[in-house]
Amino acid sequence: MKEAELVIIGGGPAGLCAAISAAESGAKVCIIERNKTLGGQLVKQTHMFFGSEKQYASTRGIDITRILLDKLNSYGENIEILTESTVVGMYEDGVITVLHKEDNYFKIKPKVVIVATGAFEKALAFPNNDLPGIYGAGAVQTLMNVYGIKPGDRVLMVGAGNIGLIVSYQLLQAGVEVAAILDAAPKIGGYLVHASKIRRMGVPILTSHTVKEAIGRDYLKKAVVCQVDEKFQPVEGTEKEFDVDVMCISVGLTPLNELLFMRGCKMKYVPQLSGFVPLRNENYETTIENVFAAGDATGVEEASSAMVEGYLAGLCAAAKIGCRPDNFDERRSDYVRQLNDLRSGPVGTHILAGIEQIVI
Numbered sequence: 001m002k003e004a005e006l007v008i009i010g011g012g013p014a015g016l017c018a019a020i021s022a023a024e025s026g027a028k029v030c031i032i033e034r035n036k037t038l039g040g041q042l043v044k045q046t047h048m049f050f051g052s053e054k055q056y057a058s059t060r061g062i063d064i065t066r067i068l069l070d071k072l073n074s075y076g077e078n079i080e081i082l083t084e085s086t087v088v089g090m091y092e093d094g095v096i097t098v099l100h101k102e103d104n105y106f107k108i109k110p111k112v113v114i115v116a117t118g119a120f121e122k123a124l125a126f127p128n129n130d131l132p133g134i135y136g137a138g139a140v141q142t143l144m145n146v147y148g149i150k151p152g153d154r155v156l157m158v159g160a161g162n163i164g165l166i167v168s169y170q171l172l173q174a175g176v177e178v179a180a181i182l183d184a185a186p187k188i189g190g191y192l193v194h195a196s197k198i199r200r201m202g203v204p205i206l207t208s209h210t211v212k213e214a215i216g217r218d219y220l221k222k223a224v225v226c227q228v229d230e231k232f233q234p235v236e237g238t239e240k241e242f243d244v245d246v247m248c249i250s251v252g253l254t255p256l257n258e259l260l261f262m263r264g265c266k267m268k269y270v271p272q273l274s275g276f277v278p279l280r281n282e283n284y285e286t287t288i289e290n291v292f293a294a295g296d297a298t299g300v301e302e303a304s305s306a307m308v309e310g311y312l313a314g315l316c317a318a319a320k321i322g323c324r325p326d327n328f329d330e331r332r333s334d335y336v337r338q339l340n341d342l343r344s345g346p347v348g349t350h351i352l353a354g355i356e357q358i359v360i
């Protein structure tokens with residue numbers, strides 16, 4: 001069995017920042033990432049980020065990954081990176097099981113672990129929702145921005161939050177027609193600056209609308225949509241059809257935290273944080289000693305807050321195993337201040353109401 005000081009599960013922005021912070025404090029860090037490359041969601045984000053300057057606003061997501069990797073590489077001897085390695089189990093005795101590539105299983109026993117596994121896309125229930133051509137927004141972004149593949153010719157986007165709006169714009173840039181964007185809510189959820197840009201390009205945004213069914217045999221040919229009332233129930237007689245070969249579902253993300261459930265961490269369903277999340281103390285340690293959690297796995301937010309949460313979790317997890325820098329209190333207070341600043345708007349107030357429910 002492999003021994004390790006500090007293991008980080010997930011190499012997205014939260015995991016990378018946790019690694020930087022822990023290595024800077026002098027801990028020996030091992031990052032375990034299931035993909036071939038590090039960066040998590042950032043690797044497909046070719047758009048410039050919004051948010052705060054300290055968290056690289058106006059920089060493209062893919063470039064933020066490069067900046068974080070450069071920082072990480074400067075702690076060379078303290079960092080081990082295992083890619084194409086999926087953590088498949090976390091057990092009571094602290095042992096972690098990892099599957100490397102397809103059939104190489106091995107075990108690691110770290111002194112302390114940070115779970116930064118991110119989130120997964122929510123699906124939508126309607127007849128034929130499993131037809132080829134119906135994708136999550138993240139999958140469409142990956143096809144286009146990572147592999148350079150057009151997902152189809154004509155898309156119906158479902159969800160007018162920031163992700164739905166940004167991916168619609170990227171589809172238009174790639175030469176794909178966007179037939180319409182729908183959202184069941186009566187208002188557009190994303191920033192109006194993104195919505196206006198898309199409307200100017202001739203794409204209608206239909207609020208209070210949902211998908212009634214998908215039509216096709218071997219692949220998607222049509223989407224039937226209808227209006228919903230204030231209780232989100234379909235309004236008979238309002239059906240419209242769109243001839244599309246792609247439907248892109250962008251109705252939010254849910255924290256990906258089966259490993260925390262498996263390890264026995266106390267979990268709570270918190271709607272403001274988009275699903276079940278672990279209870280944790282102010283240092284981001286869960287109810288299981290030496291198991292920390294950060295980023296979207298503890299509540300869906302943004303890369304900016306995931307990065308700062310990662311820095312804070314890395315600092316505190318390293319301190320737990322004796323790597324406590326002299327400026328620990330100063331650094332910790334700075335991260336708390338940055339998180340408070342990021343959560344100062346209306347969305348932040350909603351998130352804070354969720355976080356209040358999980359602090360122990």
Ligand SMILES: Cc1cc2nc3c(=O)[nH]c(=O)nc-3n(C[C@H](O)[C@H](O)[C@H](O)COP(=O)(O)OP(=O)(O)OC[C@H]3O[C@@H](n4cnc5c(N)ncnc54)[C@H](O)[C@@H]3O)c2cc1C
Pocket residue numbers: 009010011012013014015032033034035039040041042045048049050051085086087088116117118119137138141162163166167256294295296297301302303304305306
């Ligand atoms: C289209 C889109 C646009 C966005 N735009 C912005 C924006 O402009 N500004 C902004 O601040 N945020 C934006 N976000 C949100 C941002 O990308 C996420 O909030 C952020 O990536 C969360 O970071 P994370 O490290 O917690 O999770 P992730 O980035 O999801 O990283 C988690 C990592 O964990 C790995 N992993 C999961 N399970 C395992 C396992 N069992 N074993 C090993 N590895 C595992 C995954 O492969 C992944 O690499 C956007 C998101 C999307 C989808």
